Amino acid sequence: MPGQQTQTVSLFIQCLVDVMYPEVGVAMLKIFRKLGIPVDCPTNQTCCGQPAYNSGYRQQARTAARKFIEIFEHKEVIVCPSGSCVTTVRHHYPDLLSDEPDWHRRAETVSGKTFELTQYLVDVLGIDDLGARYSGKLTYHDSCHALRALGLQEQPRRLISNVTGAELVEMNDSDRCCGFGGSFAIKYPDISTAMAKDKVDNIIATGANAVVGVDISCLMNIQGLLNRKKSPVKILHIAELLAG
Amino acid sequence: MAEIRTEHYKSEARKAIKDRTLQGALADVQDRLGKGTAKAYRELPEGPGLRLKAHEIRMQAVENLDILLETLAENVRENGGKVIFAEDAAAAVTECLEIARRHEVRTVVKGKSMVTEEIGLNEALTAAGMEVTETDLGEYIIQLAGESPSHIIAPAIHKTRQQVGRLFAEKLGIPYTEDPPTLTQAARKALREKFLAADMGISGCNLACAETGHITTVSNEGNIRMATTLPRVHVAFMGMERVVARLEDHDILFRLLARGAAAQHMAGYISYIGGPRQPGHADGPDAFYLIIIDNGRSRILADEDFREMLCCIRCAACLNVCPVYGKIGGHSYGYPYSGPVGAVVTPLLVGIDRAKHLFMGETLCGACKDACPVDIDIPRMLLALRARLVEGDRRWNTPPGNLVEKSAYTAWSLAIRNRSLYDGLRWLSAQAQQLMTARDGMIHRLPFPFSGWTRSRDMKPLARKTFMQHWKEMQKE
Amino acid sequence: MLLLEKLIQQAAPLNLPVIPVSGAAAAAAAVSRLVREKNPEWGDTKSVVAWQHPLIEELNLPDELAEHHIPVHMPEATPQTAVSISGQMRTQVVESFIGITAADYCLAETATLVIRSGPDQARAISLVPSIHVAVIALDQIIADLTELYALLKQEPNSGPNHLTNCMTFITGPSKTADIELNMVHGAHGPRELHLFVLIP
Numbered sequence: 001m002p003g004q005q006t007q008t009v010s011l012f013i014q015c016l017v018d019v020m021y022p023e024v025g026v027a028m029l030k031i032f033r034k035l036g037i038p039v040d041c042p043t044n045q046t047c048c049g050q051p052a053y054n055s056g057y058r059q060q061a062r063t064a065a066r067k068f069i070e071i072f073e074h075k076e077v078i079v080c081p082s083g084s085c086v087t088t089v090r091h092h093y094p095d096l097l098s099d100e101p102d103w104h105r106r107a108e109t110v111s112g113k114t115f116e117l118t119q120y121l122v123d124v125l126g127i128d129d130l131g132a133r134y135s136g137k138l139t140y141h142d143s144c145h146a147l148r149a150l151g152l153q154e155q156p157r158r159l160i161s162n163v164t165g166a167e168l169v170e171m172n173d174s175d176r177c178c179g180f181g182g183s184f185a186i187k188y189p190d191i192s193t194a195m196a197k198d199k200v201d202n203i204i205a206t207g208a209n210a211v212v213g214v215d216i217s218c219l220m221n222i223q224g225l226l227n228r229k230k231s232p233v234k235i236l237h238i239a240e241l242l243a244g
Numbered sequence: 245m246a247e248i249r250t251e252h253y254k255s256e257a258r259k260a261i262k263d264r265t266l267q268g269a270l271a272d273v274q275d276r277l278g279k280g281t282a283k284a285y286r287e288l289p290e291g292p293g294l295r296l297k298a299h300e301i302r303m304q305a306v307e308n309l310d311i312l313l314e315t316l317a318e319n320v321r322e323n324g325g326k327v328i329f330a331e332d333a334a335a336a337v338t339e340c341l342e343i344a345r346r347h348e349v350r351t352v353v354k355g356k357s358m359v360t361e362e363i364g365l366n367e368a369l370t371a372a373g374m375e376v377t378e379t380d381l382g383e384y385i386i387q388l389a390g391e392s393p394s395h396i397i398a399p400a401i402h403k404t405r406q407q408v409g410r411l412f413a414e415k416l417g418i419p420y421t422e423d424p425p426t427l428t429q430a431a432r433k434a435l436r437e438k439f440l441a442a443d444m445g446i447s448g449c450n451l452a453c454a455e456t457g458h459i460t461t462v463s464n465e466g467n468i469r470m471a472t473t474l475p476r477v478h479v480a481f482m483g484m485e486r487v488v489a490r491l492e493d494h495d496i497l498f499r500l501l502a503r504g505a506a507a508q509h510m511a512g513y514i515s516y517i518g519g520p521r522q523p524g525h526a527d528g529p530d531a532f533y534l535i536i537i538d539n540g541r542s543r544i545l546a547d548e549d550f551r552e553m554l555c556c557i558r559c560a561a562c563l564n565v566c567p568v569y570g571k572i573g574g575h576s577y578g579y580p581y582s583g584p585v586g587a588v589v590t591p592l593l594v595g596i597d598r599a600k601h602l603f604m605g606e607t608l609c610g611a612c613k614d615a616c617p618v619d620i621d622i623p624r625m626l627l628a629l630r631a632r633l634v635e636g637d638r639r640w641n642t643p644p645g646n647l648v649e650k651s652a653y654t655a656w657s658l659a660i661r662n663r664s665l666y667d668g669l670r671w672l673s674a675q676a677q678q679l680m681t682a683r684d685g686m687i688h689r690l691p692f693p694f695s696g697w698t699r700s701r702d703m704k705p706l707a708r709k710t711f712m713q714h715w716k717e718m719q720k721e
Numbered sequence: 722m723l724l725l726e727k728l729i730q731q732a733a734p735l736n737l738p739v740i741p742v743s744g745a746a747a748a749a750a751a752v753s754r755l756v757r758e759k760n761p762e763w764g765d766t767k768s769v770v771a772w773q774h775p776l777i778e779e780l781n782l783p784d785e786l787a788e789h790h791i792p793v794h795m796p797e798a799t800p801q802t803a804v805s806i807s808g809q810m811r812t813q814v815v816e817s818f819i820g821i822t823a824a825d826y827c828l829a830e831t832a833t834l835v836i837r838s839g840p841d842q843a844r845a846i847s848l849v850p851s852i853h854v855a856v857i858a859l860d861q862i863i864a865d866l867t868e869l870y871a872l873l874k875q876e877p878n879s880g881p882n883h884l885t886n887c888m889t890f891i892t893g894p895s896k897t898a899d900i901e902l903n904m905v906h907g908a909h910g911p912r913e914l915h916l917f918v919l920i921p
Contacts, residue, residue: 011715018711019670020704025711029718043712046660052653054608056630056645060657067661148610177567181607188254188605189696194261194571195607196701224701227686269901276902323886381908382899398899405901424903432909439909440815456884466848466895466910473844473887491884492870499866506898509731510831513910514890522886526796526810526843532886 008038010072012080012089012114014216015047021216027243028081028117031130034243042071050088054182058096065093069106077124078114081239082215083146086116091149116146117239118214122155129162130242137167138236139208141199141222142175143215156214156238163241171202171211180221196225203233210234212241245333246364246392248594249578253601256576263573266402270570273401278564280507281615288503292614298496299619302555305488309545309554312454312487313536319457323519325532329484333363336537340365340446340479341372343533347477349374349443353435355461355468356380357448358396358558359483359537361580362593365446377438379467381431388415394574394582396560397505402573435467445471445529449482450514450557451497452534454489457518459534462501464512472517478529480517484536485545485554497557500617504561540593547639549628553588555618560585562612562622568605577602584612584622588629596632596642603629667710674706681705724829724862725918732832732916735893736906739832741859741918748917749780752821752854755915756782757789761818762851762912770794770813771821773841776856776919782821797841810843820850820911824857826872827916830865831892834916838887847891853911855891858919 009032017024032039049064068089072078080086093107121127140160146152153175160168179185179195199222203211210233213219219235226233249256260266285292305312317327330336344352352374354360366387369376378387382400386393389411393399400408409422418430447468449459459480461468472478488494502508521528544550563569563583574582579590579599587606591599603626612622636644644650659666680687686702689695697703729739742748761767769786771777773795783793794813814820822842826835834855838844847853863869876883895910906912 013711019706022707022709022711022714026714029715041712041715043715044663045712046663046666049657049660052657054627054630055649055653056627056632056634057650057653057657058631058635060653063657064660144607144609144611148614175611177607177609177611179567179607181609184605184607186694186696188257189699190254190258190261191568191571191605192607192696193700195567198567198571220704221701224686224697224703227684227702228688228700272902379909380899381897385899398902400899401902403900405903408900424900425905427900428897428905428908432907435909458884458888464895465897465908467908469844469848469889470909473848491873492867495866495870510828510833510890510892512892512894512896516884516888517886518884519886522838524840525838525886526841527845528838528887 006038007076008040009077009079009120010075011039011041012072012078012085013041013045014080014082014085016216016220017081020220021237024081024216024237024239027237027239028079030243031239034130035127040075045071048085048088050085051182053088053092053096062096065096065107066103069093069103069110073106073110076113077120078110079117079120080114081117081237082217083116083143083150083152084215084217086114086119087145087149089114116150116152116214118155118159119150119152122158128158130159132163132242132244134163134166134241134244136165136209137169137207138210138212138241139169139171139203139206140174141171141178141203141211141213141218143213143218144177146214147175152214156212159238159242160212163244166241169206169208171206173198173202178218178221180218182217185221193225196221200225200229200231204231208233210236212236212238214238246362246580248598250590250594250599250602252578253576253605256578257572257605260573260576261571265404266573267571269401269404270573273395273398274564274570277507278615281504281561281564284503284507284509288499294496295500295617295619298500298617299555301488301493301496302557302618303552305493306485306545306551306554308489309484309487312489313484315454316452316457316487317536319454320519320534323457324522325457325519325534327534327536330535330537330539332539333537336363336481336535336539337365337368339535341368343477343479344369344372344374344444347443347531349477351438351442352376352444352446353438353442353471353475354378354383355445355447355463355471356383356399357446357481358580359448359481360446361393363481363537363539365481377435377442379435379438379471380463381428381465384431384435385411392575393580395563396558396582396585398560402575439470439474442471442475444477444479445475447472447478447480449480449486450501451494452482452487453491453494453516454487456491456516458516459518460494461515461517462511462513464506466513469513469515472515473528476529477531477533478517478520479533479535481535481537484538484541486557497618501557501559504615504617505559543639544592550588550592550625552620553592553625555620556585556589557618558585559617561615561617565611565615567609567611568607588622588625591629596629596637596640600633604633670706670710674708677705724864725859727829728827728832728862731830732893735832737832737893737914737916739916739918741920743920745779745919748856748919749782749785751917752780752782752856753785755854756786756791756819759819759852763818764816766816768792768794768813768817769819769821770796770817770846770850772823772843772846773797774823776823776858777821780856796843814843814845814849817850819852819854820846820848821854821856822847824855824861826869827857827862828865828869829862834891835869836889836891837885839885844887844889847889848910851907851911852913852915853891853894854915854917856917856919859921862918
């Protein structure tokens, strides 16, 4: 739909990307520039509130949600490089604000126009080839929320397989949780690590140079263990791959 | 009541993770059953969406529980059975002891039943002087070993064939073997004697059909048929949520139960039992009792957030896909119900605060919801339990949670509303982190409360510039 | 024939042989051969226990097996039967290595026998002996659970308890996977199930 392509994309930058992995945001920006899509980025955004929501702090999560809605509700379309954060906005905001009719309506408005990056590219814009290049073997980790809450399984794989020079090798149990789980990783480190070890073993077994994902939080967990093991395998957010 | 050891979740989990034999067994279960179930759903002519229909059937039953239970009881009584409603575990156990006394029962054979684990029935019957034999092979193994089930439908999955071989050699006096068919045959022989001699058979219920007045029992081994056919008395225990309205409701539920539990198209044996032997019939028990147990279920029913959990038919499909269960096994959950189902049901039965690790110690990955034959939204309820723990809830005797943590989240919620404050705090943290960053550019050790992370993993330090700073600079260019 | 083919196909992975036989004589010969070829699990002597049912009586098994000195018990329920299973019948069932029953229906989709208890239809005969032989007529094969429940609801005598006090679905021989997930047949119920389908 040409009408939609002229919509200005507002960048919804996951807090981890903002403060730890800004290169992912920069890559996403490059992708939209390459596509000639106008982009803006509200610089007063911070965090969608997921950490509080997932830990049971709904009052605090509501505070975050209202702030987010105020910032983004008048934007045309909101795109984020994280399936998990998009899940919070799309699925949890309306629920979180269900007792406040006005806020609930505003939450619904925002949730309807918030998309994960690969979801927006493939499902909304109908683009699965960005003319990107990469040299080597890649494997893809399915992040839980992107996969199960947003149904993103084919979309990222299509984008990756169209990267010139990239060879996608599926790992065993790609759809199995990496053990991140937010505060779970810190509060239950033994369980979290045991899960991450399985994930990293499966990644290494593919012989890939890098593991690609759509959520930097999972990749951060995987990177943490890969680095501790002194493995040469790198993490690569799909935005970085597609901008290359 | 079963023993409650939910407080030991973390330490039990640690033990389980270090147990290499257990790790192998868990991987095997999940690899075969978990993946088999997903495939079986995909191969359904209706596809995995059939689970939504099953959810509807179960939810409808749960929402009309009072009427359905009344109808069920009426029809079972009409068929010659006796129906007893037990408010809690103690009442259910007392009723069973009374029945045993009335029928002069000395020996009991049992089919696998989670609800009898929940109420601690075996201990009570044994204490009253009866010999109680678990007859499901897995349950028999763990009964001989003096352990508790580690999986809802494969209770002895944590035991290797070598362990079973040694156990049988010791307890049954057979020559040591680790050949599963030979071991199974030894149990078959020993248990056949028990079945033929038993005075009372005890079973659970997989479902109950209100309109016809039947309970249904499902097994692959045939032990439940033995236990409900040969002894003089049959006592069936049923969690009060297991009823469905109509005969045809079983169609979808049985098809999904077999797929969810064992990646089968149909369970080996399904029996509809609706009372004692009918006059003139060849065999069957003289007396049939159905004990319908509440034991906290009414409170679950009354809470809209958790009512959905009563749809559960205890098939264990969620255990077979849960990445946390796959690492920590069933015993870590400290109560008969393990895995994702245990993470929700156990806190609701034994106390939200007491069993908080069960729902906090999960990653919210959502695999359980996709595997559930009746499409129960377990992740939603894990989140709801976390909120109750934080906010406290009188109905659940749960006091408000940790004040220090709450203050931290409140401070955080203020900081994220104000970008300048947020940036200031971020800058301070970044300065502190510079001191911690190792030569490879990663942090190898973080202080409490983040030390859990760096015990096994490194972490990338905060970036020198945030994306927002990059953005602003790019706008100026 | 489509349902029979489906049944045979679905039964194969369950280790459930489905044997179509033309006419009673052929069926009798086939069952008799099975009885002669198989060995008892618990003792040395062979005996068979069977339902009193027209389909089975038609096979005339007592005569068929008399020359091989294998008794065929066809216990009769007595209204006076005081205990769950009368002494004599209990002995016959426990001592027999093969139990022969008919069935109400057979579901092709899952290779499932549907058996209701009745005056001469002891539950134990399909359960306690080591081998269960079921004999059904071709027209007893129906499609699936959906059809079964529809039929049950339409049966002319569908009183409040026309399902009887025990209706059992049997899908293959007894099995367990409780030791390291190894599939073993014959956990507690029959180790083998043979299904004979009488083709008119």
